[in-house]
Amino acid sequence: MVRAMEQFSSDQLYAKVSHSIPAIEWPAFAGDIDAILALKRDRNAVILAHNYQTPEIYHCVADIVGDSLALAREAMQVEADVIVLAGVHFMAETAKLLNPSKTVLIPDRGAGCSLADSITPEDVRLLRQSYPGVPIVTYVNTSAAVKAESDICCTSGNARAVIESLGVERVIMLPDEYLARNIAAETKVKVITWTGHCEVHERFSAEEVRQLRENHPGIVVLAHPECPPEVLAEADFAGSTAAISSYVAKQRPPRVVLLTECSMSDNIAIQYPDLEFIRPCNLCPHMKRITLGNIRHALETMQHQVTIDDGIAVRARLAVERMLEVK
Ligand code: 13P
Ligand code: SF4
Numbered sequence: 001m002v003r004a005m006e007q008f009s010s011d012q013l014y015a016k017v018s019h020s021i022p023a024i025e026w027p028a029f030a031g032d033i034d035a036i037l038a039l040k041r042d043r044n045a046v047i048l049a050h051n052y053q054t055p056e057i058y059h060c061v062a063d064i065v066g067d068s069l070a071l072a073r074e075a076m077q078v079e080a081d082v083i084v085l086a087g088v089h090f091m092a093e094t095a096k097l098l099n100p101s102k103t104v105l106i107p108d109r110g111a112g113c114s115l116a117d118s119i120t121p122e123d124v125r126l127l128r129q130s131y132p133g134v135p136i137v138t139y140v141n142t143s144a145a146v147k148a149e150s151d152i153c154c155t156s157g158n159a160r161a162v163i164e165s166l167g168v169e170r171v172i173m174l175p176d177e178y179l180a181r182n183i184a185a186e187t188k189v190k191v192i193t194w195t196g197h198c199e200v201h202e203r204f205s206a207e208e209v210r211q212l213r214e215n216h217p218g219i220v221v222l223a224h225p226e227c228p229p230e231v232l233a234e235a236d237f238a239g240s241t242a243a244i245s246s247y248v249a250k251q252r253p254p255r256v257v258l259l260t261e262c263s264m265s266d267n268i269a270i271q272y273p274d275l276e277f278i279r280p281c282n283l284c285p286h287m288k289r290i291t292l293g294n295i296r297h298a299l300e301t302m303q304h305q306v307t308i309d310d311g312i313a314v315r316a317r318l319a320v321e322r323m324l325e326v327k
Contacts, residue, residue, distance in 0.1 A: 002064050002074065010034045013060040019273055020055045020266050029056045032292035036061045039299035045082035045105075047295065048075060048095065051241040052261040052287040053086050055270060061295065062086060065267075067242035068094075068140050069155040073324065075099050084298055085306075088113050088286045092306045093144045097317045098324075104306040107294035111286045115141040115226075118196030119175040124149035127172055131192060136172045137163055138319065139179060141198075144308045148315035150174070153323040156225050157240035159183045163191070165326045178202070182225045182232055200282045201226035204259045208280060209234035212257055216278050220253035224260040231259060248272060261287060 010030035014021075021029065033056070040047065040063075048071050049062035058065055064074045068091060075083060075095035082103045085092035090113055092106040124136060124146055138150035139159075147153055154162035154173075160183050163171050171189055173180040175196030184191035204227045212219055222244045223235035232238045237247050244258055248268055255276045258265050262281035269277045298304070308316070 001066055001070075003062070008037070010037075010060070016059045017055045017270060019270055029060070029292055032296050033060050035296050036292065036299060039296065043082050043299055043302075044080045045084055045299060046078055046080045047084045047086055048078075048091075050087035050091060050287065051245065051267060052263045052284055053267075053290060054263050054288075055266050056292055057086050057290065057295065058263070058267045059270060061292065067155065067157055067240045069157040069240065070242055071095070072098060072140065072155070072320065076324075078102060082299075082302075084295060086290045086295060087111070088116075088284075089306075090116050090141055090143065093308060093316075094140055094320060096306045096308055097144060097147075097313055097320055100313065100317075103302065105298045105302065106304050106306055107291070107298040108289040109304045111289040113141050113286055114199040115139060115176050115196045116143055116146075119146055119194060121145045121149045123194075124174065127174075127192075127194075131170075131172055134170050134172050134192065135166050135168055136174065137166075138174050139176050140320070140323075142175060144316040145312050146174070147319045148312045150319045151322070152326075153319045155240060155323075157242055158323065158326060159225075160186055162323055162326050163187060163189050176226055178228050179225050181229050182227075182238065185229065198226040200261050200284045201259070202228060203282050204228070204231045204280075206230040206234045209259070212278065212280065216255055216257070218255055219278060220251070220256045222247055222256060222258050222260075227259055235259065244268075248275070263287070 010033040046063040048064045072094050076098040084105045088111045096104040135151045140155050172192045175194040177193045180191050180193040221235040223238045225238050257278040261284045265277045265279050
């Protein structure tokens with residue numbers, strides 16, 4: 001989703017988030033928001049924010065918001081000189097791969113991902129040796145160096161389409177074991193998995209879903225496919241963060257729970273104040289490293305710039321571009 005933020009001041013923006021940020025806390029945000037809006041103009045910068053960013057970032061300073069797939073597609077189209085990625089490091093790397101002439105800033109270099117940390121390029125090379133000729137599909141939640149060893153990337157929004165586009169009987173899907181098993185359950189293609197897990201989504205359990213249904217009659221359960229398969233088996237719908245948003249927009253479930261990162265419910269609940277969101281919350285500590293303060297600092301100092309070794313970038317870009325060609 002692309003927005004025009006420039007015409008707003010922090011006072012006008014408060015109306016958007018007043019349901020989730022108490023008025024007494026607002027002055028602590030307003031100064032940074034006004035400074036960021038001005039810095040974006042001075043630096044000719046845009047802010048891309050993932051759906052897991054906190055409401056004051058998502059609703060008040062981001063120009064483009066979305067899931068990993070949408071952010072990748074939008075990053076490619078950016079004409080501004082500077083992209084600030086309010087998200088985690090692999091998302092900033094993907095933006096740099098797809099729009100290499102731009103300055104891409106990540107406000108905190110430590111914003112990683114347990115999935116990206118679960119696999120190395122050497123692991124991928126060894127897998128290729130173990131399964132000669134089997135295509136390697138790599139989740140975007142990986143480093144550029146891992147993408148460079150892969151045949152094609154995918155996100156949670158297009159994983160099945162990517163796998164089926166290859167026209168083969170077997171694929172290796174890295175590194176998220178649960179996403180791979182959840183996709184394998186939907187397709188005839190045999191999927192060889194790795195042992196990576198998302199530290200946020202692996203904490204949801206089937207028992208928790210059963211309890212939610214007992215305690216909140218009529219609740220609609222929406223889950224991210226990084227959750228364990230037994231959780232998805234208990235859910236009403238599974239999809240990427242964008243697919244979860246679309247489900248809520250179209251179906252308007254009166255009482256709903258999103259089995260994903262906390263800020264996702266905060267951001268959507270602001271848009272649908274008539275719906276009841278039950279919030280058993282799991283925070284992503286990496287996403288939460290990004291704050292208004294460090295976004296402001298990034299724009300003031302033009303740090304931290306994302307760079308990718310040319311030899312890696314050429315091969316990693318191919319894997320991401322192949323993914324974007326899949327309809
Ligand atoms: P989406 O691509 O669904 O936004 O997911 C990204 C992510 O990091 C989920 O944990
Ligand atoms: Fe990685 Fe999970 Fe955080 Fe997404 S929510 S960035 S997959 S650790």
